[in-house]
Amino acid sequence: MTSEIKNILLAGVGGQGTLLASEVLSEVLMQAGYDVKKSEIHGMSQRGGSVTSHVRFGSKVHSPLIHEGQADILFGFELLETYRYLPMLRKGGQVLLNEQQILPAPVAIGTDQYPQGIAAKICAACPATRVVDGLNLALQAGNQRTVNTVLLGALSGMLDLEEKLWLEVIAHKVPERFLPENLAAFALGRNS
Amino acid sequence: MQRSLMSGNEAIARGAFEAGVRVASAYPGTPSTEILENAVNYPSIDASWSPNEKVALEVGIGASFGGARALVAMKHVGVNVAADPLFTLSYIGVRGGLVLVCADDPEMHSSQNEQDSRNYAKFAKVPMFEPSDSEEARAFTRLAFELSEEFDTPVMLRTNTRISHGKSIVNLQEPVSGLPEPSLVRDPAKMVMLPANARRRHPLVEERIRRLEEWAGEQPFNRVEEGTGEVGVICSGIAYQYARQLLPEAHILKLGMVYPLPKQLIRDFAGRCKTLYVIEELDPFIEEQIRAMGIEVKGKEIIPLCGELTPGRLETALKGDEQAAPFIHPEELPGRPPNMCAGCSHRGVFYTLKKLGAFVTGDIGCYTLGFLPPLSAMDTCVCMGAGISNATGLTKVLPPEEKQKVVGVMGDSTFLHTGINSLIDMVYNGGCGTVMILDNRITAMTGRQENPTSGQTLSGIESPPIDLQALCRVIGVEHVQIIDPYDLGQTTAVLKQEMARPELSVIIARRPCMLDRRKGPEPTPPLRVVEENCSSCKACLKLGCPAIEWQQDGAKPLARINSSQCSGCQLCLQLCKFEAIEVCDDE
Ligand SMILES: Cc1ncc(C[n+]2csc(CCOP(=O)(O)OP(=O)(O)O)c2C)c(N)n1
Numbered sequence: 001m002t003s004e005i006k007n008i009l010l011a012g013v014g015g016q017g018t019l020l021a022s023e024v025l026s027e028v029l030m031q032a033g034y035d036v037k038k039s040e041i042h043g044m045s046q047r048g049g050s051v052t053s054h055v056r057f058g059s060k061v062h063s064p065l066i067h068e069g070q071a072d073i074l075f076g077f078e079l080l081e082t083y084r085y086l087p088m089l090r091k092g093g094q095v096l097l098n099e100q101q102i103l104p105a106p107v108a109i110g111t112d113q114y115p116q117g118i119a120a121k122i123c124a125a126c127p128a129t130r131v132v133d134g135l136n137l138a139l140q141a142g143n144q145r146t147v148n149t150v151l152l153g154a155l156s157g158m159l160d161l162e163e164k165l166w167l168e169v170i171a172h173k174v175p176e177r178f179l180p181e182n183l184a185a186f187a188l189g190r191n192s
Numbered sequence: 193m194q195r196s197l198m199s200g201n202e203a204i205a206r207g208a209f210e211a212g213v214r215v216a217s218a219y220p221g222t223p224s225t226e227i228l229e230n231a232v233n234y235p236s237i238d239a240s241w242s243p244n245e246k247v248a249l250e251v252g253i254g255a256s257f258g259g260a261r262a263l264v265a266m267k268h269v270g271v272n273v274a275a276d277p278l279f280t281l282s283y284i285g286v287r288g289g290l291v292l293v294c295a296d297d298p299e300m301h302s303s304q305n306e307q308d309s310r311n312y313a314k315f316a317k318v319p320m321f322e323p324s325d326s327e328e329a330r331a332f333t334r335l336a337f338e339l340s341e342e343f344d345t346p347v348m349l350r351t352n353t354r355i356s357h358g359k360s361i362v363n364l365q366e367p368v369s370g371l372p373e374p375s376l377v378r379d380p381a382k383m384v385m386l387p388a389n390a391r392r393r394h395p396l397v398e399e400r401i402r403r404l405e406e407w408a409g410e411q412p413f414n415r416v417e418e419g420t421g422e423v424g425v426i427c428s429g430i431a432y433q434y435a436r437q438l439l440p441e442a443h444i445l446k447l448g449m450v451y452p453l454p455k456q457l458i459r460d461f462a463g464r465c466k467t468l469y470v471i472e473e474l475d476p477f478i479e480e481q482i483r484a485m486g487i488e489v490k491g492k493e494i495i496p497l498c499g500e501l502t503p504g505r506l507e508t509a510l511k512g513d514e515q516a517a518p519f520i521h522p523e524e525l526p527g528r529p530p531n532m533c534a535g536c537s538h539r540g541v542f543y544t545l546k547k548l549g550a551f552v553t554g555d556i557g558c559y560t561l562g563f564l565p566p567l568s569a570m571d572t573c574v575c576m577g578a579g580i581s582n583a584t585g586l587t588k589v590l591p592p593e594e595k596q597k598v599v600g601v602m603g604d605s606t607f608l609h610t611g612i613n614s615l616i617d618m619v620y621n622g623g624c625g626t627v628m629i630l631d632n633r634i635t636a637m638t639g640r641q642e643n644p645t646s647g648q649t650l651s652g653i654e655s656p657p658i659d660l661q662a663l664c665r666v667i668g669v670e671h672v673q674i675i676d677p678y679d680l681g682q683t684t685a686v687l688k689q690e691m692a693r694p695e696l697s698v699i700i701a702r703r704p705c706m707l708d709r710r711k712g713p714e715p716t717p718p719l720r721v722v723e724e725n726c727s728s729c730k731a732c733l734k735l736g737c738p739a740i741e742w743q744q745d746g747a748k749p750l751a752r753i754n755s756s757q758c759s760g761c762q763l764c765l766q767l768c769k770f771e772a773i774e775v776c777d778d779e
Binding site for chain 2: 014023026038039041061064068083086105108110111112113114130144148
């Protein structure tokens, strides 16, 4: 195990399951033997606000917060939110980008504009960007609410952790009746 | 030994369980709420929501009088409400250990101020622990109960949002056994705090703090971590984690207890460091006490007084200029403010209040989001319960034509928290305002906790739902009406009539919280826009409903309803004059 600390920043919109995803990720990291810290702000998560979760792991983690410009992976659940947190990414870091667009209130009521061409801007700033069509894959898996599991599948391909651990933790965290579609979603994301 | 990834709040509940706590009481408040939500899962703990923090603490004190260990939890501003019993409890002490957990919210992620609760420990003369991760949250909670009984004192444990909501690894321990069974014991000299008794107790309190200070100097939770340089840092809580990360070479005196401070330990440590920093979030609480000892330190002249301390802010403070981010946005991005949910029962009320030009003395809850555009219908918000009493004061001084515009608004949980006292005052002193209670049968803002209107307790036991209408009547309000906030016609008519009425009246807007399907009605089918009929008038957008989106990419701009978000509340349908919104009755 390296003594170096890795930083993953999750960014999304309340209701997308960002917090459950960071829960699964942190649990997998602990099972893999790392020291892990996870920090996020609840509260507004159910009310359509912007949501971030900081996950840090290594042999010994002190600060639960990722320093500006030091995230190794920016794990983005929505276009605008991923773009918003791009300054958190370190030089040479990677982005995992879900191509979904969710309108913030000022745009929905017509008083502001959703920025155009975000995916291209992110790819230009960070060549190591992996784009995933999470919604489409979730629909293939049989439930549009499994976007977060699709994305975890895609993330799992970027981290050197046993697949078995992911499957065990998902089975533990997801209610049984939703498990088959979540396992399908994870596989689709991992192979995407 | 079992390891588990836990939030600070889960770990505090675990620590309470391990310490043999019998009673846990609290009023919800971010970031403290999950402490009780986890405590209730331990069958050995009787965990309950009180209507406010003062009551919660008094319930805990009662359990302690009986010889049981009691945990009481609240957010920082809750301690303001509970301060009265807290200060006298400090004189009384405890029989069963009593720990008051208070969760601060630097940066005000979900709060109206960022007061630093460490000041309460000094003010009330009680010891205070401050954990720096979840493992310490568990261990300090457990230890706090032993300390409470050993030193005959309530003990405070302070967290912040990062500790309470952050997760890290916890080593679970076996619970204690062999605690004495609760029983009645009379001890009036200690438990009846009238002047003669209190005068005898006060010197004991001062002596207790002196003994605690001595004791704390020898405990492993106040420890020196040797570094290699000449720089020393004194810190505690989350600030310790940031200091450790940014100054790996520094000598660190890490304090697990922030009051009373281990003065001798600090003197010895300071003597060994050429440059000494005190790194703390918010107030110069530790810094001022160290300066008062005659020791020179660097602190708040470089470290921010306001907001959260983050690794970035601390680095800027220590090293001078800010590090440039590798990426800077060339454009301004639209914000993503929180919003009331689609189908929220508060939306129609605020739409109507705005339309009628009401001056809304508001309060704290999900409905505070009525402040945001496009509803923009809240004019004041101070603290829980103030919505009604602010209206009383305001109508005392306004000219008659302006008096009628004043409407005091609050939710059911806020009304039962302290709003009821405000209403009693209004009735008693002949106030003439209009009061609205937004009764969604739940404490929604903090994550839908049960309250006395819900018909259920925290542990899922049924209890009689309080009858708010009868309650208002019995206080002496003559005009009390219940309306359905989904019915805009009725809401407008009743509000208009009651605002015009020269006497006091109460309107109860009743609809269960959209997210609480347990007690709520069956889901209703979503709506859709009939594109040919939409005249692009934007009337429906005035609701600020997250399910309605303004589309500008077609032949004409028009509203679109996102069927996966729409709850079918039909407010927009009532606003549309062109029959351009209809119910999807496909299936
Ligand atoms: C003294 C104090 N305690 C707790 C809180 C946290 N808090 C904010 S709003 C709220 C409850 C709101 O419930 P209710 O009045 O029923 O309105 P709803 O959110 O359901 O619309 C609580 C507990 C606070 N702000 N101040």
